[in-house]
Amino acid sequence: MAIEQNNNPENNTPTSSSSGGAGNNPNDNQKRRRRNKPRRDGKGSNAKANNPTTAKAGKGKSHGTNKSSKNEQALATQADNAAIDNDHNQIIDSAADDAAAKEGGIKAVGNQRIIPFMKIEKPMAILSLFMVIASIIAIAVNGLNLGLDFTGGVSADVRYEQPAEQIEVVQALADNGFDDAVVQYLGTRQELLVRLPPQSDNIDGLSASLTQALALPNNAADISNVNIIGSQVGNEVYLNSVMALVLALVCMLGYVALRFQFKLSLGAVMSLFHDAVVTIGVFALFGFPFDLTVLAAILALIGYSLNDTIVVYDRIRENFRRVRGISPSQTVDLSLTETLRRTIMTISTVLLVVLAMMFLGGDGLYWFSVALFIGLLAGTYSSTYIASSIPLRMGLSRDDFVVKVKPEFEEEIVTFNDPKMFEQD
Known part of the structure; x- marks a missing residue:
């Protein structure tokens, strides 16, 4: 009968020693504090209690188990103190952020850091x-310093036989007494628009003077159109x-x-x-x-x-x-x-x-x-x-910016003042 009891699989369940096997007692499980983080290297975990070899070896080593339990309690206390300190630091940081926000400082909204532009x-x-x-x-x-578009003046469309530079045209006009000229290209470097301050009203004489002034060395100029813009315009x-x-x-x-x-x-x-x-x-x-x-x-x-x-x-x-x-x-x-x-x-x-x-x-x-x-x-x-x-x-x-939704209708309260409506014949 002793052999049958030893071969019974229900009796082969490993049990801890009197000092280290308290984990099978429900009352001891309630007293045990729950940890937020796993212990380092699995020390003090249920791995030893669930391992038959370790459990059998631990039956004769109650003294070593007591030391291990003390170390585990010390580690648990240190971890709890660290968690409390972390929570305290988070509360302090949150309060500091709120204080900085009230003063217009930098505050985090989610993961976004705010730059205090309005400060x-x-x-x-x-x-x-x-x-x-x-x-x-x-x-x-x-x-x-209004330009010719606002003060009026003379505008002329000029075409050269060869490409001309704007600086050369302005310098040629200045040498002949036409100061403050504005020269712009009209599509190509051979066609230019020349604008001058107000000149004489004689268009024929002005056209001849401009033709002579706009002539460049080895590059003749042909004036196709001369317009006089008045000050009223x-x-x-x-x-x-x-x-x-x-x-x-x-x-x-x-x-x-x-x-x-x-x-x-x-x-x-x-x-x-x-x-x-x-x-x-x-x-x-x-x-x-x-x-x-x-x-x-x-x-x-x-x-x-x-x-x-x-x-x-x-x-x-x-x-x-x-x-x-x-x-x-x-x-x-x-x-x-x-x-x-x-x-x-x-x-x-x-x-x-x-x-x-x-x-x-x-x-x-x-x-x-x-x-x-x-x-x-x-x-x-x-x-x-x-x-x-x-x-x-x-x-x-x-x-x-918040849209205030108005009710589409209001409920009406109906009151029956005639008690005869509820009388039964």
Whole structure:
């Protein structure tokens, strides 16, 4: 019978010693603390208890098991202390982030780090105000060096037998008394457009004088058309240009107001006005020639700056609806941070093209490129601060972008005042 009991598989279940086999007692399992992380190298785990060889060998080594249990308890205590310290550090870091967020510092929203653009909002607002006032004073005091498109003058279409250089033509006209001439190519280097300040009204004598002045060595010139533009036409062009700028700003105001919100539309228009005034003010301050090509550059600048502003506004609206628990200023900072990479890439590529036109495009595109270069710098700055800070000052909040759904109908409460309606016959 003893042999049968030893061969019984139910009795072959390994048991631990009196000191180390307490793991089979349910009460001991409740007292045992649950660990968040596994013990290093499996020490103190159930591997020894589940291994028959180890269990049998451990029956005669109760003293060594007690030492192992003490080491395991010490390791468990150290791990628990480390977990508590980690949680405490996380609480401290979270509190520090919240405090920094309230002060306008850097705060993480998920994995996104916010750059505090609005932290220097007031100094940038003062700088913008100074630039606008200085530009207006320069325009009022110095005035614009208006080109022939606005003041009137003489324009002539000239064709040479051989390709001619613009510098040679301008120098030949200056040698014959025709100063301040503007020469542009018309498709090829043999056909040119020559524009001069107001001259005499005698077209025949003027045509003969120009033919003689435009003659280059071994390269005869043929004038096909001579036009005299009066000052009245130039004033009309000037007024139409001002009206075009005003109309463009009004249209942008209406578009942004319908597409986003009125507070944002006012910020966008103020940003566009800033860009146009600063660019014109620089031309007035340094006396650069202002003609129709420069006006075209300013109109193109308004379109570019509005596009950059719309990208920022779209992200602001999205973050106001998506992100909770941060202030409006931090929402704007988050939006500007998320669009910063796109802004840098866009302005870099556009500036490369503008610089190429400035240095390689010739005299016809030079001032056009200069106006674009000045306006691009002002537009990037204004899209970041002016277009975003003005709506914040007007009280921009999440309520401006959340759609409030109105009930389609209201439930009516019907009261029966006639008790006879419920009487049964």
